[in-house]
Structures are given as structure tokens and as C-alpha cells.
Amino acid sequence: MPLPWEQIQANAVTFAKRWKDAWDEKSEAQGFVEGLLRVFGVDDSRAVGRFEERALREAGRGFMDYFWAKKIAIEMKSKGRDLERAYSQLADYLMHLPEEEIPELWMVSDFETIVLWRRSTKQRKQFKTKDLKKNVRQFADIAGYETQTAREDQLEINVKAAEKMALLHDALKGYGYEGHDLEVYLVRLLFCLFADDTGIFPQDTLYEYFEQSKPDGSDLSDRISHLFEVLNMPDEVRAKRTLLGEALKQFRYINGGLFEKTLPAPEFDAKMRKTLLDCVNFNWSKISPAIFGAMFQGVMDKQQRRELGAHYTSEENILKLINPLFMDELWAEFERVKYDPKLLEVFHRKIANLKFLDPACGCGNFLIVTYGKLRELEFEILKMKLSESAYAQMRFGENPLEGEILVNVNQFYGIEYEDFPCQIAQVGMWLMDHQMNNRVADHFGIPFVRLPLRASATIVNGNALRLDWTEIVPKHELSYILGNPPFVGLAMRSDSQQADMESVFSDNDRAGRLDYVAAWYKKASLFIQGTHIECAFVSTNSISQGEQVPILWEDLCVGHGIKINFAYRTFSWTNEAKGKAAVHCVIIGFSLYDRPAKFLFEYEDGVIQKHTVPHINGYLTGASDVFVALRGKPQAGYPKLVQGSKPWDGGFLLLSESEKDELLCAQPTAAAFVKRYVGSSEFINNTKRYCLWLNGVTPSAYRNMPEIMERLAGVKKVRQKTKTVAVQQLAETPMLFAQIRQPLTDYILVPETSSERRRYIPIGFMSKDVIASNATLVAEHATLYHFGILTSNIHMAWMRTVCGRLKSDYRYSPSVYNNFPWPTPTDTQKAAIEAAAQGVLDARALFEGSSLADLYDPLTMPPELLKAHQRLDKAVWAAYGFTPRTHPSEASVVASLMEMWRGCVRRSDI
Numbered sequence: 001m002p003l004p005w006e007q008i009q010a011n012a013v014t015f016a017k018r019w020k021d022a023w024d025e026k027s028e029a030q031g032f033v034e035g036l037l038r039v040f041g042v043d044d045s046r047a048v049g050r051f052e053e054r055a056l057r058e059a060g061r062g063f064m065d066y067f068w069a070k071k072i073a074i075e076m077k078s079k080g081r082d083l084e085r086a087y088s089q090l091a092d093y094l095m096h097l098p099e100e101e102i103p104e105l106w107m108v109s110d111f112e113t114i115v116l117w118r119r120s121t122k123q124r125k126q127f128k129t130k131d132l133k134k135n136v137r138q139f140a141d142i143a144g145y146e147t148q149t150a151r152e153d154q155l156e157i158n159v160k161a162a163e164k165m166a167l168l169h170d171a172l173k174g175y176g177y178e179g180h181d182l183e184v185y186l187v188r189l190l191f192c193l194f195a196d197d198t199g200i201f202p203q204d205t206l207y208e209y210f211e212q213s214k215p216d217g218s219d220l221s222d223r224i225s226h227l228f229e230v231l232n233m234p235d236e237v238r239a240k241r242t243l244l245g246e247a248l249k250q251f252r253y254i255n256g257g258l259f260e261k262t263l264p265a266p267e268f269d270a271k272m273r274k275t276l277l278d279c280v281n282f283n284w285s286k287i288s289p290a291i292f293g294a295m296f297q298g299v300m301d302k303q304q305r306r307e308l309g310a311h312y313t314s315e316e317n318i319l320k321l322i323n324p325l326f327m328d329e330l331w332a333e334f335e336r337v338k339y340d341p342k343l344l345e346v347f348h349r350k351i352a353n354l355k356f357l358d359p360a361c362g363c364g365n366f367l368i369v370t371y372g373k374l375r376e377l378e379f380e381i382l383k384m385k386l387s388e389s390a391y392a393q394m395r396f397g398e399n400p401l402e403g404e405i406l407v408n409v410n411q412f413y414g415i416e417y418e419d420f421p422c423q424i425a426q427v428g429m430w431l432m433d434h435q436m437n438n439r440v441a442d443h444f445g446i447p448f449v450r451l452p453l454r455a456s457a458t459i460v461n462g463n464a465l466r467l468d469w470t471e472i473v474p475k476h477e478l479s480y481i482l483g484n485p486p487f488v489g490l491a492m493r494s495d496s497q498q499a500d501m502e503s504v505f506s507d508n509d510r511a512g513r514l515d516y517v518a519a520w521y522k523k524a525s526l527f528i529q530g531t532h533i534e535c536a537f538v539s540t541n542s543i544s545q546g547e548q549v550p551i552l553w554e555d556l557c558v559g560h561g562i563k564i565n566f567a568y569r570t571f572s573w574t575n576e577a578k579g580k581a582a583v584h585c586v587i588i589g590f591s592l593y594d595r596p597a598k599f600l601f602e603y604e605d606g607v608i609q610k611h612t613v614p615h616i617n618g619y620l621t622g623a624s625d626v627f628v629a630l631r632g633k634p635q636a637g638y639p640k641l642v643q644g645s646k647p648w649d650g651g652f653l654l655l656s657e658s659e660k661d662e663l664l665c666a667q668p669t670a671a672a673f674v675k676r677y678v679g680s681s682e683f684i685n686n687t688k689r690y691c692l693w694l695n696g697v698t699p700s701a702y703r704n705m706p707e708i709m710e711r712l713a714g715v716k717k718v719r720q721k722t723k724t725v726a727v728q729q730l731a732e733t734p735m736l737f738a739q740i741r742q743p744l745t746d747y748i749l750v751p752e753t754s755s756e757r758r759r760y761i762p763i764g765f766m767s768k769d770v771i772a773s774n775a776t777l778v779a780e781h782a783t784l785y786h787f788g789i790l791t792s793n794i795h796m797a798w799m800r801t802v803c804g805r806l807k808s809d810y811r812y813s814p815s816v817y818n819n820f821p822w823p824t825p826t827d828t829q830k831a832a833i834e835a836a837a838q839g840v841l842d843a844r845a846l847f848e849g850s851s852l853a854d855l856y857d858p859l860t861m862p863p864e865l866l867k868a869h870q871r872l873d874k875a876v877w878a879a880y881g882f883t884p885r886t887h888p889s890e891a892s893v894v895a896s897l898m899e900m901w902r903g904c905v906r907r908s909d910i
Contacts, residue, residue: 002144003041004323005136005316006601006608011039012133013607019129022111023079032111033066033074039136040143056096064093071141072105079110087115104141133607161287164279165190171275177266183420185263187427188228189279191254194431197285198438200449205250207280210273212247217273221265227251232259234452256453258427289428289435290315290368317538317573318369321587324566324599325536326354326480327373334377338384348381352406357473358483359464359520361414364425366483367457368432371412375436378407382440401440401448409433410455413473415464422461429457465500465519469527481524481535487583488516507559510551515542518552521590525560528592534565536589541570544586544620546804546811550627553618556590557625564588564616565595569602569891570800584756586620598622600891611889619801623895626902628802631818639779639786641750641817644679644772647691648727648738650718652711655690667705673697679775680751684762686851691771694735695742702735743768743780748787750777750817754810759861760869761799761810762852763791765841777812785830788837791869792876795820797890798897821900825879833879836872843868 003011015035022028030051037045045051049068054061066074075090077083086108094102106117115126116138127135136143165186172182196206209227213220230244231254238244238253268276319327330351337343351374358366386400409429416422433450441448460472464485469475488497497516504519505511511518517539524535542548544567556562568587587601600611600622613622634640647653654677655663664671677691692708702708715734719727730738746768752775754761765787772778779786789795798820804811825833843865844855855865877883880896887893 004319004608005143005145007610008040008136008143009133009607010609012136015039016130016132019111025076025078025081028111029065029076032076032109037142039132040139042142055093062089062093064090068103069101071103072107072139073103074107074109077108077110079112081110083108083110083113083115086110087117105139161282161284164275164282167275168272168279171272172266175267175269175272177264180419181263182266183423184261185266187423188259189224189276190284191258191427191430192227192231193279193282193284194287194434195254196280197283198434200252200254200434200451202250207277209247209251210277210280213273215273216270217268220268220273220276225263225265228259228263253452255451256430256456258430258453287431288315289431290318290365290372315369318366319373320568320601321366321482321536321538321589322370322373324601325482325534325589327377330374330377334380338380341385344381344384348378348385348406351377351381352408352411354479355411355413355473355477357413357415357469357478357481359415359469359481359523360483360485361416361421361425361459362484363421364414364428364457364459367412367414367425368428370482371407371409371429372432372436374407374411375432378405379436379440379443383443386444399446399448401444401446405437405440405448405450408450408455409457412457413478414457414459415462415467415469415472416459417461417463419461422459425459426457463500465504465523469523475527475531475533478531478533481528481533482537483520484538485517485520487540505555508551508555511555514548514552515540518543518548521552521556521588525556525562525590529560532591532593534589534591536566536587538573538585538587541584541586542805544569544588544618546802546813547630547815548804549618549802550629553625554627557618561592562590563592563594564590564598564618564620566599567601567616567620569600569620571603571608588620600889602889602891604889609889611891613891613895617898619894619898621801621891621894621898623898624902626898628815628819628898628901630815632814634818635820635822638822639748639782641777641779641814642741643739643752643814644749644774644776644778645737645741646739646774648719648722648730649715649734652714652718653692653737655692657688657690660690663707666707670702670705670708673702673708676770677773678749678766678770679773680753681775682773683749683751683764683766683776684754684852684856686853692735693742693771695737695740697735699735739774741778742771743778745780747772748779748782748790750779750790750812752776752812754812756805756809757858758856759858760791760793760796760856761812762856763787764844764852777814777817779817784834784837788833788840788872789822789876789879790817791837791840791872793869793873794876794880794882794893794897797893800890801894819901821897821903823876823879823881829875829879832875833872836868836875839868840865840872 015038018035019028019032022032033051034045042048045066045068049066049071051066053064053067055064055067056062064073065076066072073090073094075086077086087106090106090108094106102119104119106119108115109129112129113126114129114132114135115124117124118138125135125138137145168189169182169186172178172185177185192201192206195201196204209223210220213223226248230238230248230251233241234253234255238249333347337347354374356367356370358364361367382401382404386404412429414422414425416425430453437448437450458472460467493501493516498512501511501514501516501519504522505514508522511522517537520537521539521543524537527533528535543552553562557564566587566589568585570584570586573583573585598613598616600613600616600620601608602611603609611622615622615624617623617625618627655674660674664674673692673694674690675693677689679689681687682689692711694702712734716731719731719734719738722728727738730736747766748763749766749772750763751761765782766772766778799810799812799816802819803816804813823829843862844852846864847855847862854860855862877887882893882896887896
């Protein structure tokens with residue numbers, strides 16, 4: 001089983017550090033090559049290839065440093081040597097090999113630099129060894145994966161196939177054939193197209209059958225109807241149908257219910273006939289059932305059809321869920337038992353009895369990929385079981401595969417709200433089954449087709465949040481629940497979805513704030529009571545952040561005994577399609593029992609790291625269960641953080657720079673009442689905005705200024721028209737902001753919202769004469785020490801975990817600050833933090849014309865500012881007693897902070 005790409009990237013980082021000072025070909029080349037291959041999961045390089053391989057060349061004989069037939073040849077040179085000459089030497093060796101042994105990858109290296117040639121595409125890639133992690137996919141062949149080119153080809157094949165189905169869809173719909181009948185008709189045709197290219201039907205039988213129709217297409221509809229009828233006709237019935245033509249007798253009995261219902265016959269014309277024949281001419285054997293299903297669904301939606309290649313979930317992302325949920329464990333068990341025939345047989349029957357439910361299955365991509373991976377595991381089992389006996393059995397007329405392929409589609413269950421995706425999922429499972437059957441048959445040289453279809457996946461059309469799952473699959477038979485339920489936030493929910501939430505969370509009156517996906521967690525948690533079923537869902541990261549954590553996870557963990565066994569912290573869920581927007585997601589695996597080892601996966605500098613932790617809480621950190629609630633005050637002795645002042649003025653108290661200039665031109669004395677006004681956007685982007693600040697100003701100072709009085713009249717009118725009674729009352733004081741919380745001294749300002757791309761939220765000191773809006777948070781009497789702690793990466797780690805989100809942006813709130821556990825530094829440590837905090841401010845001042853948005857963009861952050869932040873981080877870490885060894889990841893930092901928070905709560909300090 002190939003290593004996950006995330007693990008390969010982590011291995012690459014370790015490899016690059018290990019060999020950064022290597023230089024000598026004689027003493028270090030072999031170790032370098034062995035280490036490089038281990039990065040990609042090749043633990044025994046001698047088992048697959050040879051060092052110092054004797055080879056011919058024009059000048060006589062020589063030795064290749066490493067040779068792995070068909071895969072890779074490597075020539076090493078000492079650091080600084082000419083790699084072009086090294087390549088010529090390697091090419092000379094390889095050109096004298098038999099064609100069938102020449103490797104796909106040709107590599108030369110001087111330890112510092114790696115140059116890689118791909119034979120099939122003639123592409124050349126050169127990079128520094130220290131950058132190997134960015135280039136690991138160039139070695140996909142070595143790791144056991146398809147190359148990027150192959151994946152792009154696969155994507156292109158599926159897009160082309162979907163486009164052809166789209167043309168057929170439009171042609172049929174243009175003749176008034178639509179709705180459910182059209183959907184079923186297209187699914188049936190898809191199965192037939194696939195069957196014609198994969199051996200279910202004799203090769204090209206379908207094309208010949210359609211091609212024999214009249215050129216004007218007038219009889220094609222009848223021919224297709226007869227075909228569907230025959231595909232649903234058992235052999236014993238066919239034997240009695242003496243008038244059944246020879247052309248139709250070639251098509252096998254399919255069964256499975258796919259062709260059971262009689263459909264009304266659509267009309268065909270010459271153009272539609274040509275479209276259908278063009279579809280049959282396409283090679284459907286190369287489509288991916290998992291990818292194509294989602295694209296096929298997109299055929300029905302013209303908006304989605306514009307981006308057919310974007311509408312699927314990549315297999316790589318699905319593996320992030322299914323590998324830690326069960327596949328890693330199954331492969332490990334296979335390795336333990338594969339040489340013991342009795343234990344191997346028990347294991348084989350075990351995987352054949354596993355059952356899976358996706359309660360939001362869509363087109364079935366999670367089920368289809370899971371089935372494919374389970375069949376790959378069974379394939380390896382069959383190689384161990386049948387390697388000696390398969391051909392011997394064939395001599396006695398038996399097909400050993402008949403009783404040995406035990407894993408089947410009827411182990412899979414799904415629930416889907418829409419009808420058409422249900423049909424796609426059902427057929428997609430059969431297509432994957434046939435592809436895997438072909439793969440096994442090709443390997444053993446034994447024909448095997450599982451027809452007629454006697455088993456099928458159970459895909460139920462309905463609302464998963466209202467259905468009783470036990471009516472679909474008895475829970476004592478089920479092994480795993482998995483999937484990717486819909487992401488719908490509070491503001492986007494329909495009335496029916498809101499009703500679903502209320503139905504599922506009938507015992508939780510706070511659940512209205514949760515994301516819609518949370519209902520699947522609750523439903524699954526109720527379903528698995530009294531079982532060993534394990535679950536995992538892909539979800540919006542909102543359910544592990546901010547106010548949603550205590551609402552959802554206190555309910556699940558405390559109320560229903562749920563244990564989180566593994567989790568991916570926030571990452572981008574996307575696919576290889578160009579222009580496909582990423583969604584920020586988490587993956588959470590849970591059950592009623594604790595696994596002995598729990599794993600947290602998180603991205604660090606673009607590389608996924610896997611951490612073993614004793615416990616995982618609802619914030620997806622390796623700490624005990626904590627639920628950071630809304631709190632009204634900070635830890636004792638620290639400044640209070642409050643929201644800025646709120647105008648509620650209809651814009652009449654606020655001025656753009658040009659409006660300010662116009663006002664002061666007409667009334668120069670009004671300058672005393674005009675203040676700089678900043679919200680999050682103005683503060684971060686250094687844009688100019690102003691306000692009328694009449695707090696404490698006597699009426700006589702501005703009553704005779706018509707420009708101001710006109711604005712106050714506007715404020716009064718806006719407030720009078722509002723439905724909020726408290727605001728209506730404020731119409732009596734239109735000269736004042738609705739809520740005044742402006743500090744009387746200089747203060748620290750924290751933007752309420754900030755881009756999640758930034759490593760640090762830009763925080764700064766502001767003059768008391770600058771009015772902070774309600775889109776900011778302000779701390780009066782704050783010092784350099786407070787600024788230093790709040791600007792550190794330790795506070796940022798806390799913030800990223802417990803804050804809410806606006807889309808994907810950070811949404812800071814007083815509760816983030818009030819719950820934050822401060823360190824207890826020594827005087828020396830405190831002085832170091834203050835000095836480093838001043839260093840950050842000084843570094844910012846070096847770039848006077850740049851906004852904070854410029855300075856804190858990860859692509860443009862000046863090195864001087866980055867180094868100043870790193871010095872500050874180091875000083876703050878020392879105050880907490882943290883080190884990179886004791887806290888190797890952000891999750892481990894947050895775990896310690898949460899334990900500190902629990903201590904603060906016990907002492908009632910907050």
C-alpha cells in the first residue's frame with residue numbers, strides 16, 4: 001500500500017536535513033540513494049534494484065550507481081561536479097539495455113541538486129535537495145502512485161465522457177424527454193457504454209447494434225427499448241423467445257433491477273443517432289466510477305456543466321478519511337497474517353463481512369473509493385492464497401475465483417436526498433466491481449465476470465436526518481459510518497433544513513447556532529449507542545472552533561460518551577481541477593470507545609504531520625475535554641477588552657476623506673469635532689475614514705453649523721424608523737454614537753476580522769483621539785508586555801482554535817481574550833518580551849508607506865518584521881516554559897494552553 005503523500009513529504013523533510021552536508025560520491029552515494037528511496041516507502045532498495053549495476057557503454061563497460069528495471073536509474077557525483085556529463089554517462093548506459101528494462105525515470109545528483117528526466121514525456125526537472133518535499137510527486141512511480149500526467153489524463157477522460165453524456169442529455173430533452181425517465185434512461189445507457197468496452201458485452205456489439213438502425217434514427221428508440229428488455233431477461237426466458245434476433249442474443253442478462261422498469265420510448269432523429277454512435281465510439285473502460293459519477297450528475301445542471309471537471313472529490317482526499325478510519329489498520333493486519341493460511345482465511349472473511357454506511361452519499365464517491373480499496377486489499381489476499389493452486393484448479397474445470405472473490409457491493413449502504421445521484425451511486429458501484437474483477441482476472445489469467453448481477457449496494461433515496469437508519473442496515477451488522485455531509489451555515493439554511501436541525505437536536509436548545517453538518521454527528525452518535533461502530537465525517541472547520549464547540553461537543557462527549565479517535569485539523573478540501581475553490585475542512589473520526597492510539601494530523605509549513613496524542617477534544621487538540629464558554633472578564637489583573645463604539649447612524653456621522661475636506665472647507669472650526677475613525681479594514685489597510693465625535697461637546701459649538709445639523713437630522717430620522725425600541729430612544733441624542741466605548745487613554749486595537757492567510761493578526765497601539773469602531777476590539781491601559789503576548793504565535797495558536805470564523809477569516813471576540821491563559825513570567829522574561837515587542841513596532845516603522853495588510857501578507861512580509869516576530873515568539877515561549885522539543889506542533893501548544901485554562905477555571909480566576 002503506498003504511503004500517503006503527506007507522510008512522503010514529511011519523510012522528504014527529514015531526508016533533506018540528514019543529507020544537507022553530504023558531498024562525496026565514494027563514501028556517501030549509496031546511503032543517499034537508500035535514504036531517497038525510503039522517502040517513498042521503498043525500505044529495501046536492494047530487493048527491487050541493484051547498486052553498482054554492471055552496464056555496457058560506447059567506451060566499454062561501466063557501473064550504474066543504482067538501477068531498478070523499468071522504474072529508475074541513478075548516477076551520483078560528488079558535490080559541484082558537472083551533472084550534464086553525468087546525464088550523458090547515464091544515458092549511454094541505458095541506451096544499451098533491452099527496451100523492456102529501460103527505466104521511466106533517469107536521475108543524476110551531486111547531493112545538493114537533483115535532476116530528473118522522465119522518459120515518456122521527455123520532461124526535465126531540476127531542484128535543490130532541500131526542496132525535495134515540494135517535488136515528491138515527480139517520483140510518483142517510485143511511491144506506487146499514478147503520475148500527475150496520468151491523473152490529468154484521467155480527469156480529461158472523465159470530463160470528455162461527461163461532455164458526451166451532456167450532448168445526449170440535451171438531445172433527448174430537446175424532444176421533450178425529461179425528468180426521472182430521462183435520468184434513468186441515461187444511467188442505463190451509461191452502463192451499456194461501459195459494458196461494451198469492458199467485456200460485459202462482446203467487443204463492439206453495442207456499436208454494431210446501434211449502427212444497424214436506420215440512418216434517420218426513426219427505429220433507434222425501439223431498438224434501445226428491446227435492448228433494455230433483453231438485458232432484464234433471464235436465460236431461461238430467452239430460450240423460449242424463438243423470435244429473439246441473433247443481435248440481441250449477444251447481450252448478457254444483467255439483472256440487478258437496473259433494467260427492470262419499462263420506460264416510455266423517446267424519439268430519435270439522425271442527429272441524435274450520430275450523437276449516440278459518437279458516445280459508443282468513446283473508450284468508456286478508462287473512466288473512474290468515483291470521479292465520473294459527480295460529473296455525470298453535473299450534466300443535469302447547466303451551471304455545473306460549465307465546470308464539469310470541478311465537480312468531484314479527489315481520491316486523495318477521500319483516503320484522508322478512510323485510511324485512518326479502517327484501511328491502515330486492515331493493511332497492518334494483513335501484513336501480520338499473510339504468511340499464515342488459517343489466519344489469512346479468517347482475515348479474508350472478516351473484510352468480506354464489513355459493512356459501510358454513507359448517510360449523505362451523493363453520487364457514491366466515498367462508497368465507490370472504499371469498495372475499490374477493499375478490493376485492492378482482497379487482491380493481495382488472493383495473490384497469497386491462489387499463487388500455487390489457481391492454474392491447477394483450472395485444469396479440472398473449476399474457476400478458483402468463483403468462490404474466492406468474497407468482497408461485494410452488498411456490503412455498502414447509502415442515503416441520498418436526491419433521486420438521480422442515488423441511481424448514479426448504484427451503477428457506479430457495479431462499474432467499480434467490474435473494473436476490479438477485470439484486474440483480478442487479468443492477473444491470474446482466469447476469466448471472471450460477476451453476471452448476472454445478484455448483489456447491489458443499498459442506496460436509499462430520502463432525508464437522512466428524518467429516516468430511521470436501522471431500517472436501512474441493522475446497527476449490530478454495521479462496521480463503519482463515513483462520508484461528507486452537506487456544509488450549510490446558519491444564514492444559508494432553508495426552513496426544512498432548520499426543521500431537520502430541530503428534529504435531531506430536540507434535546508439541545510443551543511443547537512440553532514451549529515452548522516447543518518453537525519446534525520449528522522448527532523444522528524450518528526445516537527445510532528451507534530451500544531455498538532463498536534466507528535464513524536468519520538468531513539466537515540466544515542466551524543464545528544471545531546468558537547462557540548460551536550461547547551454546543552456540539554459537550555453534547556456528544558459528555559451527553560453521549562463520544563470519543564474522538566483521530567482528526568485532521570483545518571486543511572483545504574479541493575481536487576486537481578483548475579480553478580476549483582478550496583473549502584476549509586476538518587476530518588473527525590469518532591466512536592464510543594477509545595482507540596489505544598489517537599492521531600492528530602495537521603499541516604506544518606505545507607507538510608502534513610501525524611502526531612500521537614493521549615486524547616483529542618472538540619477543538620481538535622491533544623488535550624482533555626474542555627469547552628471554552630463565553631466569559632465576560634479576563635484573567636484577574638489584565639486589561640479589559642471591549643468592542644469599539646457603534647454609531648448606528650445610517651452613515652450620517654461618518655465621513656470619507658473628501659466629505660471631511662468639504663466639511664472643513666465650509667466650517668474650519670469643525671476640525672475639533674472631526675476624528676479619525678477606524679474599523680478592522682481601515683486599520684489593516686491604512687485607509688482614511690473620519691467621524692463626527694460630539695461626545696462632551698456643548699451644543700452651542702456646532703448648532704449654527706448647517707452641514708453638521710443636517711447630518712444630525714439624518715441620524716435622528718434613521719433611528720426613529722428602526723424597529724428596535726432601544727435605538728428609537730437614541731433618536732433623542734443624534735449627536736452621539738449609539739454605543740460609546742472609546743478609551744480615554746491610548747489603547748491597543750485588535751481587528752475583529754482578519755484574513756486566515758496571515759500568520760499573525762495585525763494588532764497595534766492607537767491614540768485616544770482615534771475613534772475605534774464596533775468592528776474592532778480595544779484594550780485601555782494596555783502595555784508593551786500585553787501587546788507582546790497578544791502578538792505572539794502562542795496567542796495566535798489559541799485564537800485560531802477558539803475564535804469563530806467569518807467565511808474562513810478569523811473573527812476575534814472578547815471571549816477569545818477573556819479565556820486566554822496568560823503566563824507568569826519572571827521579571828527578566830517580562831523585560832525580554834517588552835523589548836521584543838518594541839522590536840516588532842520598530843520593524844513596522846521601517847516601512848512607513850506600507851499598510852499592515854502589506855506587512856503581514858505571507859508573500860510580502862519583510863524579513864526584518866518576520867525576524868522581529870520570531871524574536872518575540874522566542875521570548876514568549878520562554879515565559880510559558882515551552883520548547884520545540886516539548887511542543888513540536890501548534891496542536892501541542894494549544895493542548896497545554898487548554899490545560900492551563902482548566903486550572904484558571906478551577907481557581908475561579910476567570
